[in-house]
């Protein structure tokens with residue numbers, strides 16, 4: 001599924017193990033869900049192992065509670081020689097509602113690796129036209 005925020009890459013329900021000491025949803029869990037979603041998009045686009053080399057611009061404009069559903073969207077913003085930068089957004093949906101609110105945002109840069117775990121050039125076919133550097 002794709003919208004202006006990109007592809008829907010993860011849909012997951014916040015469980016009691018995903019909470020912070022105050023009882024809300026843990027920001028670290030949100031960050032890791034964004035990262036997993038970005039990683040999934042990069043590997044699907046390139047067909048290769050990809051590791052995260054940079055993560056920036058995290059914001060948490062809204063809160064989630066246990067039982068809410070997190071929907072992570074990811075969009076390729078830039079493609080370099082061996083790296084790909086992905087913008088992610090996390091939208092929370094209360095369990096008994098259709099309304100979504102933005103709860104997290106972050107940008108990740110991944111490097112694709114070859115069989116020796118060295119940076120591997122990204123093939124032209126993997127690059128969406130609007131994301132060329």
Ligand SMILES: CCCCCCCCCCCCCCCC(=O)SCCNC(=O)CCNC(=O)[C@H](O)C(C)(C)COP(=O)(O)OP(=O)(O)OC[C@H]1O[C@@H](n2cnc3c(N)ncnc32)[C@H](O)[C@@H]1OP(=O)(O)O
Pocket residue numbers: 027028029031032035036039050051052053054079080081082083084109111117118119
């Ligand atoms: C509270 C808890 C919350 C947790 C919330 C977060 C969770 C987040 C987990 C992620 C989960 C999903 C991801 C699963 C996969 C792993 O888990 S990956 C594990 C963690 N990452 C790693 O182990 C990577 C370790 N780094 C390395 O091995 C080396 O740096 C690399 C990636 C092989 C690159 O080597 P290098 O010698 O620096 O290569 P070099 O040719 O100089 O640069 C390669 C490219 O990287 C770019 N680059 C290098 N450094 C940077 C940088 N700092 N920024 C941007 N681009 C850079 C270069 O510009 C270049 O790009 P291109 O111009 O070729 O496009």
